[in-house]
Structure formats: structure tokens, C-alpha cells
Amino acid sequence: QINAQRLWDSLMETAKIGGTPKGGVSRLTLTDTDRQVRDWLKSECESLGCTVTVDDVGNMFAVRPGRRSDLPPIAIGSHLDTQPTGGKFDGILGVLGGLEVLKTLQGTGYETNAPLMLVNWTNEEGSRFAPAMLGSGVYAGVFDRTYADSREDRQGVTFGEAIEAIGYRGDAKAGSIKFGAMFELHIEQGPILEQEGKVIGIVQGVQGMRWYEVNLTGREAHTGSTPMHLRRDALVGAARLLDRIEAIALEHGPSAVGSVGLIEVQPNSRNVVPGHVFFTVDFRHPEDAVLDLMEQKFFAAVEEAARKGDLGVERRKIWESPAVKFDAGCIAAVRRAAEATGCTARDIISGAGHDAAYTARVAPTTMIFVPCVGGLSHNEEESTSFEECAAGVQVLLGAVLDYDRH
């Protein structure tokens, strides 16, 4: 039985690191607040007697030995970085829930067969450095380390510079610290569990997602003295594309989503026709074939907007994470653990990306979801109840011990 109050206290305590006035958390990856929460985690794990290792992209691994040293560890965890205006649970529940599992076992002196390994993945959010799930991606061999190091934030600071700056470049080569399975507890970040009154989501997989970057180049000109027909307005072109991106998502049924989250205009002055616009695009769907169609339409829309607006255009797909199916054995362990707690549960597909989507490439993996109020995430108001957090961690513990027994 996990200690629900201890879990909750740890969530509230770490939420102060980067805490915002609106009750959220602003803890972008590899910033000083990220360093603080990493230091905190390291010291908590060490005080449990765990050995903490850091790999060369900053992923943190804390090991609690098992009875048998010939078995690979069972990994649990998620990420402690947040969006610029993020919540107190996204990712954090998975790491602190994993820590609570370790504390519970330590408290009762329970010995697992396999070692347990708590993991904190670097740059899961992808907000400061695109793409998302970069630390677990390098771990799983999807990206190489030089690629990760070269990624730049919007101020031009690289991932490599940032990781050195906070002192979290470890010696271990990413991917060299192996585990035999991975269980990630996370809030759903969507509305399904709440709408159906279920407490546990037994996650079957993750939908496909693709990220793009678009640069439109027109010509800076005076807003007062430049007739409309002589303009090459990059922002007018971008607005047409934003309309199309929404329309493309709507054309592909209720499971398709399309979003522009980030846009930057140059020179961004009230009386200058915008000469340059940069924006990002995020398309998702459970079927990769549908994403192919959405992508085709999007590329065609970019060409058309460029032609109509007489704009220079550069567009790139910077990331593609195909739809993922999780491991049947891990899923079965979660299902049995959920049944054992008596929680209401349902199977679910993740709309958000998760480190588990990448670890699934190298080890049997699955996830456990708990609801969040209104399905709201990536928002300072993100909220999951005391009881739901506790239920998720209880199922996590149960699933790990079930898996360890088989």
C-alpha cells in the first residue's frame, strides 16, 4: 500500500521549483529550475540507498537492487520538465509516483526479483528544444547525441550548451543503461477518463505525430504607403495557412488534430508589413496513413499560400513519431493490477507523446493513465485529485510487482 499523503506532499513540494503565481509550474528543460528539481530527486534517491547515474543527454537513472542481479531492471518514471506555463502533474506524477514506489518497497523491506530503476527523462516536453521526447529518443537510438546537442532554443542556445551549463552531462553513453521493461504513469491530458468516470486508463499505445516548421518570406514595407496589391505580406500568408491547418484536421474526423502553437514575426512592428514569419505545425492521428494524407494537403496548402502571396517558402518536417502499440505482457500486468485495486478502468490510446513511445522500441513498455480535470493539460490549471494520483501510483506498484513475479 503506497503512502498517498507522502506522494501528494512530494508533488506539492517540487511544484514550488518553478512554481507560478497561477498555481502552475514553469520549469523548462535544462534551465536552472530543472537543475534544482534534478538535484532534489538525486538526493531523495540517494537517501533511499539507490545509485544515481546520469547519461550523456542528462537522463537520470536511480537503481534499487533486486534479489537477482542477472535480471535486467524494471524501469518506472517519466519527466520533470514542464511547458512554459505547465501544470504540477504532467510527467511529474510519473517520476514522483515512481519515487513513492521505491519508498514503499524500502519501507516494507520488500525485495523484488529484478532491480527497480527510476528514470527522469530529459526534454520530454519539446517546448524549449524540439522535438519532444529527445532524451528518451537518444536513449532508444532514434536520434544520435550530436543531433540532440545541436538543437537550439528560440534564443539560439543549444541543448549541448544548456546541459553543460546546469552540470547534467553524465558519463554514461545514452542507451548503455539497459532495462528489461518500462512502466510510465501519467495524467491522461485529455477528457476521456473523466467523461466516462473511469480512474485508470490502460494505455494501448500512442497516436502518430508529426511536427513541421514553416518559414515564409515576403517583403517588409510601410503599412501606410504600400498599396495592398503591391504587398508581399508574410503574415497574411501565414493566416491563410493557419486556417487551412485547422480545416485539414477537421476534414479527417474526430481523431485528427492540427495545431500551430508557436509563431514569430519579423520585424514585428505595428507599421511594417511583416517580411518574415516562422511558425510550427503539429499534426496527430492514430493512423499513420491518415497523417500521410494530412501532410500532403498541408504541403499543397503551403505551396498555394506561397504562390498567392508571392512569398518565399521553406518548410520542413522536423519530426515524425509513428503510432506505437505497447507490449501485451506489460498491458496485462497493468490490467491485473487495476483489477486488484478495484479501480474503474478502460483501455485508451494516448493523444500526447510520451517517453514510453520511444522506450517501447527497445524494451517491453506500457503506460498507466489517471484523469485530469476537464482533460486540461499544458495549462497552469492542470489538476488531478489526491485520490486519483494515489490510485495511479498504487496500480503502478501493482503492475511492477506483477511483472516482476512473472
Add this chain to the structure above:
Amino acid sequence: QINAQRLWDSLMETAKIGGTPKGGVSRLTLTDTDRQVRDWLKSECESLGCTVTVDDVGNMFAVRPGRRSDLPPIAIGSHLDTQPTGGKFDGILGVLGGLEVLKTLQGTGYETNAPLMLVNWTNEEGSRFAPAMLGSGVYAGVFDRTYADSREDRQGVTFGEAIEAIGYRGDAKAGSIKFGAMFELHIEQGPILEQEGKVIGIVQGVQGMRWYEVNLTGREAHTGSTPMHLRRDALVGAARLLDRIEAIALEHGPSAVGSVGLIEVQPNSRNVVPGHVFFTVDFRHPEDAVLDLMEQKFFAAVEEAARKGDLGVERRKIWESPAVKFDAGCIAAVRRAAEATGCTARDIISGAGHDAAYTARVAPTTMIFVPCVGGLSHNEEESTSFEECAAGVQVLLGAVLDYDRH
């Protein structure tokens, strides 16, 4: 006869202050580069024996005495501030052309009847602090000083703080330094003179212009797990409005323009549905009645976009500069001066706002335009030829002496 080479050299020399790699100038008002060019101007004027006075919003006035001290001065000048990615001529030609007029008269020992007064107006561009023409506006009594002081740039620095920081808060109360007439030389910033092969524009007035600010508030949410129909996407709402703003301009004939130059998105993260968008709107037309219609349509569009997108909305007109007609006597002096030089000329209405639009409220005023390549301005490539700059200053000198004789 003015010294065309000396004029050109001064344009090229000051263009280094805030000069950009692309050959433009980035000299936002009340920044350190603005201080440098102000210091330069002050020392040039003083070395001509002129007295330089600064008023309490930073407008600079350099006086060359005339034969009769009972006559009010004739003012010439414009502004030395630029857009973030501005050119070497916008405003600057008017100030350095005025300086060249003073040097020419000094060189020949010519004594005018009235004193001559060279003026450098503060924050004409309106890019760092909105609205534009703020220094001349306070001078003319359109705004009061406390309003000017309270204006904030996008970093939250106020005009008052910025002027103190560069040490250009003068003792004279804005508006207390009177003149009897004002002639402003400027590049056209539009395509008309070039297209018709004319060298001099005899400016009849300035079209009406209105600036607005819009805040749209939706709800931050996860781009992957939030279905399209549950979103309140502030950027999707803004895109609809950008489309409408262009359409409204196109609906009101070739003289109407509508632009969004500045947009800011919160939290501006690739995988967060935008919760907040701020943008600015600039509408212009030679007839204020047409601007009224455009405004009505725009306000209706804002309501509709807010309703459709379930967005909170705040919209404000932050500036209205009605259409201006310049003084017939000043215009006649320019026409005679243009004829005397033999330059090709045509009457023209200014599409851009100018300090002359505000000084026209307190003294007989007009402007002289010269062409710029492709009508391009508010662009680092802005360009006017050696000969055209010289012709403009020659007409400025002629007009001032003509006006002084009458």
C-alpha cells in the same frame, strides 16, 4: 546651391549609428543609438553657432538667428529614429537635409529675415512606443506629457524611463518653443513618384490613420490530446481576424489599406494550443468617413471571431489621426521652389504619417517628397539616389527662402 556631396556624406556617416549588416539602420527611439545620433546632431549644430534646446519629450530645436528677432522661426526637420529594420533615409533625410540648408546658408553668409529652426522630433516611428508622432503630438497639444511618459514598449519600459536613461529630457515644456511655419522633407515611402518619373512630390496633406490593439483569450491546452471541438484556440481566432482585416481593406478601393504588423502569442510553445494572442491593427484611408466604415466592419469581425472561437476579447482604438490638409501658402512656396530648380513635380497625398501632420495643427506646414526605389520603406533596402536627395534639399532651401521673403 546646396552641397550634394556633403549632404550624402552626412547620410552615410550617421547611417553607421545603428547600421545593420544588410545596409539598413536599426535605431529605435530613445535607445543608446538614438542618443548617439542626437549627440552627433547637437555637436554639428553647435559648431554652426546654433543654440540647441531640448524639450521635455526630447524634441531637439537648433536655432540659426535671422535678421529680425520679432519674426517667429521657420522650422525644418523630421526625425532620426528608425524602425527595427529601417532604412537610411526615412526621416533622416529631413533632418540632415535641414542641417545641409543651415550649412549652405552659413557658408554663403546668407541672412534670412526670420530665424531658421532645425527640429529632430522624438519617436516619430511609433515602433518602440505607440502611437507614432508622439513627440510632435505632445508639441502640438494632441497628447499630454504624462500620456507620453506612460507609454510602454513591449518589454514594459516606459517612454519616461527611456528618455531619462539616455539623458534627453530637456527643460523646455513641449510646445513652448514656437515657430511660424514648418517644412518637412521626406522620402515618399510609396511608389507613385517613381512610377510617374517625377522627382518632387508637393504634398497636399496626409491620409487618416487609426491604430487598434486586440487581445484574444482562449484556453491553453495540449495539442495532442485536446479534440478540435473542445479547443478555445486564440491563434485560430486571430487568423480569422487577419483574413478579415485584409478583406476589409480590399472592400474599400485602392486607397484603403489594412495591416497587422505585430503579433504576440502566449505561451508560444509548439505543443500548446495558444491561450492568448495580442495583435495590432493599422487602417488608413484619405477619407475619415471611409475609416469609420472600415472600423465598424472590423469591430463586428472581432465580435464574430470571439463568439465563434469562444474567446475572451478586448479591443481598443489606441490612436486616431484624422486626414490632414496642409497650408496653401507653404504649398505655394514649395511649388515655386520646385519650378525654380526645374525638377519634375506632382501633387501628392502622404500615405505615411509624419510629424508635419501634427505641426499643421499649430503652424502653417507642408512637406516635400522625393522618390524611393520601388516605393520601398520600413525596409533595410530603402534607397533614394544621390541626385534625388540633393534635389529634395535644394527645393527645401528654395521653399524656405521663398517663404521667408513673403
